[in-house]
Amino acid sequence: MSQVNSLSKSEELINLENNHGAHNYHPLPVVLDKGEGVYVWDVEKKIYFDFLSAYSAVNQGHCHPRIVNALTEQAKKLTLTSRAFYNSQLGEYEKYITNYFGFDKVLPMNTGAEAVETALKLARKWAYEVKGIEHNLAKIIVCEGNFHGRTTTIISFSNDTDARDNFGPYTPGFTRIPYDDLDALREALEDKNIAAMLVEPIQGEAGVYTPNDNYISKAAAMCKEKNVLFMADEVQTGIARTGSLLAVCGNCNCEGHCEKQETYTRPDVLILGKALSGGAYPVSAVLADDAVMNVIQPGQHGSTFGGNPIAAAVAVEALEVVKDEKLAQNARKLGDLFRTEMKRIIGKTDLISRVRGKGLLNAIIINDHPSSTTAWEICVALKDNGLLAKPTHGNIIRFAPPLVITEEQLLACVAIIEKTILEFNKPI
Numbered sequence: 001m002s003q004v005n006s007l008s009k010s011e012e013l014i015n016l017e018n019n020h021g022a023h024n025y026h027p028l029p030v031v032l033d034k035g036e037g038v039y040v041w042d043v044e045k046k047i048y049f050d051f052l053s054a055y056s057a058v059n060q061g062h063c064h065p066r067i068v069n070a071l072t073e074q075a076k077k078l079t080l081t082s083r084a085f086y087n088s089q090l091g092e093y094e095k096y097i098t099n100y101f102g103f104d105k106v107l108p109m110n111t112g113a114e115a116v117e118t119a120l121k122l123a124r125k126w127a128y129e130v131k132g133i134e135h136n137l138a139k140i141i142v143c144e145g146n147f148h149g150r151t152t153t154i155i156s157f158s159n160d161t162d163a164r165d166n167f168g169p170y171t172p173g174f175t176r177i178p179y180d181d182l183d184a185l186r187e188a189l190e191d192k193n194i195a196a197m198l199v200e201p202i203q204g205e206a207g208v209y210t211p212n213d214n215y216i217s218k219a220a221a222m223c224k225e226k227n228v229l230f231m232a233d234e235v236q237t238g239i240a241r242t243g244s245l246l247a248v249c250g251n252c253n254c255e256g257h258c259e260k261q262e263t264y265t266r267p268d269v270l271i272l273g274k275a276l277s278g279g280a281y282p283v284s285a286v287l288a289d290d291a292v293m294n295v296i297q298p299g300q301h302g303s304t305f306g307g308n309p310i311a312a313a314v315a316v317e318a319l320e321v322v323k324d325e326k327l328a329q330n331a332r333k334l335g336d337l338f339r340t341e342m343k344r345i346i347g348k349t350d351l352i353s354r355v356r357g358k359g360l361l362n363a364i365i366i367n368d369h370p371s372s373t374t375a376w377e378i379c380v381a382l383k384d385n386g387l388l389a390k391p392t393h394g395n396i397i398r399f400a401p402p403l404v405i406t407e408e409q410l411l412a413c414v415a416i417i418e419k420t421i422l423e424f425n426k427p428i
C-alpha cells in the first residue's frame with residue numbers, strides 16, 4: 001500500500017490506462033486535466049503549451065467559450081434524434097457549411113475515417129452509375145505514405161506496416177502511387193477503371209510531407225481530363241491550419257471561401273473532420289456537388305449519430321470562430337515566423353536537419369536514423385520544459401499549436417524549443 005501511495009497522481013492515472021486500456025497508443029507520459037486556448041494543465045497543475053492540438057482538431061484553441069456554449073446549450077435541449085426524423089439544427093448547419101465551402105451538398109458523419117469511407121463509397125457508386133465503369137472493377141488511386149484513418153478498408157491501402165500488418169484480408173480496388181509524382185499519376189490514370197484519386201494536400205501523419213506547389217492543382221487537372229473524381233482529404237490540413245481556409249486554396253490570402261481565386265483547386269469531393277468541431281465533439285463531413293452526391297439515395301448510407309443536433313450546432317460555431325478570429329491569417333503569418341525561427345535554430349545545431357510545412361502545420365526533421373528514439377527523447381525533454389509535441393514517422397517532430405496562438409506566445413515556444421534542442425546532449 002505504501003508503494004501505491006508513493007506514486008504521483010500522474011503515475012497512478014498512467015497505470016490505470018496501462019492496466020485497463022488496450023495498448024493501441026504510446027502517449028507521452030503526461031496526464032492532462034484542463035485546457036484553455038493554447039494551454040493545457042496536467043493533474044499536478046503544471047502548465048504546457050499544446051503544440052499538437054489533438055492532431056489539428058483544436059485549431060480554435062482548447063475549450064473555446066463560444067464552442068463550449070454552443071455544445072452545452074444544445075445538449076440541454078436535444079442531443080440525438082437519429083436521421084429517422086428531421087431535427088431543428090441539421091438543415092441550418094447544412095446550409096451554412098455548403099455555403100461556407102461552396103458545394104451543393106454535405107453528408108454529415110462523425111469521425112474522419114467515416115468521412116473517408118463515405119467518400120470511397122460515393123466514388124465507387126458514381127463510377128458505376130454515372131461514369132459507366134463495369135461492375136466491381138472500379139479503382140481508386142491513393143498515395144504512398146497516406147494516412148486516411150483506421151478502418152479495414154482504409155488500412156488496406158496504407159503502406160504503414162504497423163497500421164496494416166495482420167489485419168488482412170485487405171479490401172481490393174486501390175492503386176497506390178508515389179506522392180508528389182505527376183508522372184506516376186499520369187501512368188495510373190491510363191487505367192480506364194479509375195474512379196477517383198484520394199489525396200492529402202499535405203501528408204500530416206507521414207511527417208508533414210509538403211508536395212511541390214503545383215502538385216495538387218496539376219493532379220486535379222489530370223484527373224478532370226480523365227473524368228476521375230479528385231477527392232481531397234483535408235481532415236488534418238483543412239479549416240485554417242495551413243494558412244488558408246483549406247490547403248487546396250493554395251496561397252490564397254482571403255479569410256473565407258472564394259471560388260474566383262486563381263490558386264484554388266476545387267476538389268470534386270472534400271473531406272473534413274477534426275477542427276470542424278474545434279475538438280469539442282466528433283464531427284466530420286463530406287462535401288460534393290449534386291452530380292456526385294445524388295448517387296446516394298435513402299437507405300444506402302448513414303450513421304446513427306451523423307448530423308445530430310449537437311454536432312450541427314457545434315460545427316456552425318466552430319466555423320464561425322475560424323472566420324471571426326481570422327485564424328487562417330494568423331496561421332499564415334505566424335507559420336512564416338515559426339519557420340524563420342526554426343531555420344535560425346538549425347543554423348546553431350546539427351541535431352535538426354530541416355523544417356518544413358505550411359501555415360502552422362510544421363515539422364522538424366531530426367538528424368538521426370529514422371528508427372532511432374531521438375525524436376521521442378526530444379519530445380520528452382520539450383515536455384519537461386513546458387511544451388507538448390509528438391514524434392511522427394521516422395524521427396520527425398510535428399509542431400501544430402492551436403491557431404489562436406499569439407506572436408508573443410509563439411516566440412515563448414520558440415525559446416523553449418531552442419533551449420531544449422541546444423541543451424539536448426545525446427551524441428548523434
Ligand SMILES: *Cc1c(COP(=O)(O)O)cnc(C)c1O
Pocket residue numbers: 055110111112113114116147148149150200204205233234235236237273274
Ligand atoms: C486524423 C485523420 C483522419 C482520420 O480521422 P479520425 O477522426 O481519427 O478517424 C483521416 N485523414 C487524415 C488526413 C487525418 O489526419
